[in-house]
Amino acid sequence: MTRKSDCNILQSSTKVCAKNIKNPNKLAITLKDIAEKTNCSVSTVSRVLNNKSKQYRIAEETEKLILETAHNLNYRPNELARGLRLKRSHTIGLVVPDISNPFFAYVSHLIQRHSYEAGYSLILCNTDEDIDLEIEQIELLRRKGVDGYIILPVGTKQDHIYELLTLNKPFVLLDRIFDDIKTNAVVVDNYKGAYQAVKHLIDNGHTRIAIIQGLQNTSTNNARVSGYINALKDHQIPLDEKLIVGNDFRKENGYIETKLLLRLEEPPTAIFTTSDLITLGTLQAISEENKTIPKDVSLVAFDEIDYAPFLVAPLTSVRQPRDLMGQVAVKLLIDDIKSRGTNKKERLVLDPKLILRKSVYNLRSNESEFSAVYSGY
Numbered sequence: 001m002t003r004k005s006d007c008n009i010l011q012s013s014t015k016v017c018a019k020n021i022k023n024p025n026k027l028a029i030t031l032k033d034i035a036e037k038t039n040c041s042v043s044t045v046s047r048v049l050n051n052k053s054k055q056y057r058i059a060e061e062t063e064k065l066i067l068e069t070a071h072n073l074n075y076r077p078n079e080l081a082r083g084l085r086l087k088r089s090h091t092i093g094l095v096v097p098d099i100s101n102p103f104f105a106y107v108s109h110l111i112q113r114h115s116y117e118a119g120y121s122l123i124l125c126n127t128d129e130d131i132d133l134e135i136e137q138i139e140l141l142r143r144k145g146v147d148g149y150i151i152l153p154v155g156t157k158q159d160h161i162y163e164l165l166t167l168n169k170p171f172v173l174l175d176r177i178f179d180d181i182k183t184n185a186v187v188v189d190n191y192k193g194a195y196q197a198v199k200h201l202i203d204n205g206h207t208r209i210a211i212i213q214g215l216q217n218t219s220t221n222n223a224r225v226s227g228y229i230n231a232l233k234d235h236q237i238p239l240d241e242k243l244i245v246g247n248d249f250r251k252e253n254g255y256i257e258t259k260l261l262l263r264l265e266e267p268p269t270a271i272f273t274t275s276d277l278i279t280l281g282t283l284q285a286i287s288e289e290n291k292t293i294p295k296d297v298s299l300v301a302f303d304e305i306d307y308a309p310f311l312v313a314p315l316t317s318v319r320q321p322r323d324l325m326g327q328v329a330v331k332l333l334i335d336d337i338k339s340r341g342t343n344k345k346e347r348l349v350l351d352p353k354l355i356l357r358k359s360v361y362n363l364r365s366n367e368s369e370f371s372a373v374y375s376g377y
Helices: 004-020 031-038 042-049 060-072 079-086 102-117 131-144 159-166 190-203 219-234 251-262 276-288 322-338
Strands: 091-096 121-126 148-151 171-174 184-188 209-212 270-273 298-302 316-319 347-350 353-355
Touching: 031 042, 031 060, 042 060, 091 102, 091 131, 102 121, 102 276, 102 322, 121 131, 131 148, 131 159, 148 322, 159 171, 171 322, 184 190, 184 219, 184 322, 190 209, 190 219, 190 270, 190 298, 190 316, 190 353, 209 219, 209 251, 251 270, 251 276, 270 276, 276 298, 322 347
Parallel strands: 091 121, 091 148, 148 171, 171 184, 184 347, 209 270, 270 298, 298 316
Antiparallel strands: 316 353
């Protein structure tokens, strides 16, 4: 049912619009309306409104007249018609695996901002780490006719993404990638970040170091686990498979696995968490078990959660260059759209940074609990 107030608003709006157009039955002002008002040709009006006055040597007086008339008539370009004519929608499709994840939410915000500044609208699709839903969402974006895609994939299947490549659709992979797909991509050196985090724990005397991994068989998780394993190997620390736990990047994973780790007969002295949501679950579990950080268990996290510096024991973490990731992804995509796929495809690998705070206990020292040593990063 239409509310009376809605009808009043609609009637008022119609009256205002009727004052500004020659024929109040028209739904929108057209180039022809402006041409009739200014005694100019439709092509001249089009060129002025598309900022091509200098290119076609249109007089300044004519340009000023057309712009003022368009303003007075409340002219709004028909973006749909323009898109059909130019075969562009000025729309980008963004696919993310979990919008509730602070990392993905922040990057999505940046992508939206940079897209808007470049003149593009954004359609956001959240796949909830569900590969079947991801396939459906990408197909939906294809039917919508988006100009290009920025995809943060689930990362367990790739055929539907490879199909975009065969169709010459502009897209950028962000965060998680596939080695077999040679397209524009922006990633962080996950191996390096994990290696540095674990080495820092080792430098502070820890040898029983657990890792709570994310979604297995994805590029980010594989690289972080490899960094963890090789850091132990390079320091002659035997690998204990019982300390490699976890199966997704969610909070519940961090909570459950931390509970189990702390109840082992020989629990770890340190935990390396591989995402900010996992870290949230780990913090909750440690608190419930009446343990303290770092005295009872040291903690290093991959991803820089916003409140990391403000915890009782400020959190040592691996910071990803989130701002740069979003900005570069948009630039790569728009350049590819404008070149109609002829630009050379680039894979950019960005460096993470280990931020040292007070969540690592130095087992080699008899000093206070906040005595972690700097590892040289």
